[in-house]
Amino acid sequence: MPSYFTGPIRYRSEGGAIVTVENLYAECAGCGAENYSDYSIRxxxxxxxxxxxxxxPRR
Incomplete structure (x- = not known):
């Protein structure tokens, strides 16, 4: 992970949900898929x- 991590990165999915890349994981707010690999892979x-x-998006 880069030492200059400044905050989450967000992508909007085709269905309108947000996929967020945090410091230690990435998660889809729509389907709940998660990823805990290396930062660049996430x-x-x-x-x-x-x-x-x-x-x-889940409510």
Whole structure:
């Protein structure tokens, strides 16, 4: 993980849910998918997941 981490990165999914990349994990607010890999892998996973996930945001 880069030492310059400044906050979460968010991607909007096809269904409108937010996929968030945090310091230690990434999570989709629509379908609940999670990723705990290395930071750079999490970012790529989140971007690809947001492109494919059609889940609506959970309330």
């Amino acid at each position: 970012r790529k996973w989140a971007e690809k997941h947001a492109e494919k996930c059609r889940a609506l």
